[in-house]
Amino acid sequence: MKTEHKIYIALVVLALLGVGVFFTQKRERAEREAHSVTAATADLPSIGMSKDDVEKITKLSIKNADKSDVTLEKKGDTWEVTKPVSAKAHTANVRSILDNLKExxxxxxxxxxTxxxxxxxxxxxxxxxVVAYKGDxxxxxxxxxxxxxxxxxxRxxxxxxxxxxxxYSSYLYTREAxxxxxxxxxxFEDANAIQASVENKNGLFSFSKNDDKWTGSFAPRDKAGKIGAASAKWEKFDEAKVKDMLRAFQGLGAEDFGDGKSAADTGLDAPLTNGGIVKIKLKDNAGDFTxxxxxxAKGQSRYATKEGGDGTIYVISSWSADWALAEPKKFEKSEKKDDKKGEDAHEDEAAGHMDMGGME
Structure with missing residues (x-):
């Protein structure tokens, strides 16, 4: 065999050996890295909680440096806020935290x-x-x-x-108190309402539903502040406005709370003067709400309470609160405004009627 052929063969063998060494080293390096990652992961503190562990949680402390410092405690089958105030907790929001602990x-x-x-x-x-407790x-x-x-x-x-x-889902933990x-x-379901009323400084609005048709009456207050007689017929009454009011109250929720406010501060010592009273009655004795x-309170929102409740002072949106302050026109059909062309045509028509003695 010629010398040059031997050299070629040697080079090929050497290249193959080099390739083998390369892949061997690559495999060994990958194995070392895998073992390193596994070891590092195993060395991490364990924070995972099983479903059974989560269901045994009896207390949650959530201190959000920017917004709040809240403590939630399970009492019986319900959750309560015990800090910064004592109140019933928002069940769905507490549940969302508990479910997230498992993740x-x-x-x-x-x-x-450090x-x-x-x-x-x-x-x-x-x-x-965030601190979660099982008992103490x-x-x-x-x-x-x-x-x-x-x-x-x-950490x-x-x-x-x-x-x-x-x-971790940040928005679950960073809520305001x-x-x-x-x-x-x-x-309640607005379709189940059969009676409603609004009483305020303007007078008393009364509404009744018969065969899915709403009727209404308005009794104004006299100068002495007493409710007078209702008009025989409310010509401009619009039952759609009653339905609008019911929709504003059927899922009424608080925007905020008036903790620490006196009845005089909130105006709830004299709601007929400062706001109004809304009453809603459901069919089949399913409930009466006042x-x-x-x-x-702030902006256009107002303080409110629910009679028969726990005395909590709420802050509700103007969308709902404004119905309690209603004037008669709030329950009347809206008057459509004609455009300029329509107004001109109307004036011409009126002039023509006057030419004929003001009679159509």
Whole structure:
């Protein structure tokens, strides 16, 4: 065999050996990295909670540095807000937190020290601090900070380090204190209403439904403030406006609360003077509701209470509150305004009628 052929064969063998060494090293490197990732993941603090663990939670503390410091406690089968006020909790919002606890997990470590807490907004005065209890025992104690391209930053109480957390939904934990409270005031189907009334400084509006048809009457107040007799017939009455009012009250909810306000502050000591009283009756004795509306709280929203309730002072939107302050025209058919051309034509027609002695 010629020398040059031997050289070619040697080069081929050497190349094959090089390729083999390359792939062997690549495989070994991949295995080392896989083992490294597995080891790093195994070394992460465990924060996951099973479904059974979540159902055993009896207390939640959520301190949101920017908005609120709220404590929720389970009493019997219901949840209550115990801080910053004592009130019934918003069941759906509490449930959303409990369900999210099952999704939480730590995915990787960013820093194994406390040095970068400030950088990632994980200090006590910046982070969202969540503590879940099972009885007197802490089931979870975690802080959530800045969220960026690498994910949601978090730290675990009692363990130094910054981690990337998965499953965290910020909006569930960062609600204002008022949004942890039950805000439902009324709940009914407008089709089930058979009677309604509005009483205010203008007078008394009374509405009744017969065969799905609403009728209405208005009794004005006299100068002495007494309710007079209702007119025999309300020519401009529009039953559609009654339906509009019922829609405004059928799912009435609070925008805010008037905690600490006196009856004089809210105007609820004299609702007939400061706002009005709305009453709604349902068929088949399914319920009678009375809502007292008082003074303006903020913007156009007003204070309100529900008779027979727990005395909570609510703040309701002007869309609902304005019905309590109604004047007769609010329940009357709207007058359509003609455009300029129509007005001119109307004037010409009127002139023609006058030429004929004012008679059509």
């Amino acid at each position: 939480l997990k730590l995915k990787e470590a960013i820093d194994r020290t 040095a970068t807490y400030g950088q990632y907004e994980l200090t006590d005065d910046k982070a969202v601090h 025992e802490k089931a979870l104690d975690i802080y959530f900070g800045k969220s960026g391209s690498r994910g949601q930053m978090a 675990v109480e009692g363990k130094d380090g910054v981690y990337v957390a998965g499953g 008022k949004n942890w409270r039950e805000n439902s005031i009324l709940k 809502v007292n509306v008082g003074k303006t």
